[in-house]
Amino acid sequence: MLTRRQFVEMVGAAAFWPAAGPRDAPIGEWGSPVFDLHFHMRGQTAANLTHLDGAGITSANLLTRAAGSDQVRTLQAGAPGRFTWFCSADPSTAEGVDVLTASVKSGARGFGEMKYHLATDGPEFRRVYALAAELRVPILIHFQEVDHFDKEGTWSPGFARSFERILKAYPRTTFIGHADAFWANVSADYRNEAAYPSGPIVRGGITDKLLGDYPNLYGDVSANSGNNMLSRDPAFTADFLRRHQDKLLFGSDCGCTDGHGGGVSQGNNPGAARLAGKCVARETLTVLKRFTSPEIFRKITWDNAHSLLQMSA
């Protein structure tokens, strides 16, 4: 564990707000403070702040396995108020379920990113849906039916077919949907034919309907999947953001090094080539800004996450 002083020397004084606390968060270049719900913790401690600072992001939710919990604490101690965390663990093992519980008891504010080759309505996931309700934390799930790479396999398959049943069966569980199948199903004509469908959205898609009908469902607009959905049909986007302004959460899922598109932003996924060389955080914040009022922008990039994670805004 680093001391705060060692941490300051390592990452520089820019890591800190003048007065630590969310209320004092700087407004920054986006016109309101920004919380990145979907930020995978980087191995190098200083690299985490480099991305936040580079993209103009105030604070972020670290998504990690429990094995990263010491580094989470180092970051939280070194940059007060800038990092929350969600823990992920394999729901198909008893140890995984124990780790999720222990992590929440030691400060994790949710489960995620839950990305496993297990059915959306299978017994393994059902067990953690119930646990999330019991511990009163949200669960962030990656839904994907179409491979990005040869033999990748599906992640939480069965979203379109079975997720409404889950929302009904677990009304006390707060779900946060994310990734390809979740966002492709905003369009009613989607049949798993492509990871990232393009062209105009057919109104009445499953995800749009579920966000409207179920108070326990939220949407994380991170990654190419979220950005693509918000970009494919400008005539649809503003109305979609207005209707679900209390249910959507900004996240980046960006892997770029510097908050300006350096390095690799989407894991060399060929289907996400439209974002190659770009910072996904910047691209999605730009789309959100273009299609929202300042009030709605602030809800999606700051207020909604603070309510959901029970943090003062």
Ligand SMILES: [Zn+2]
């Ligand atoms: Zn994901």
Ligand SMILES: [Zn+2]
């Ligand atoms: Zn980036």
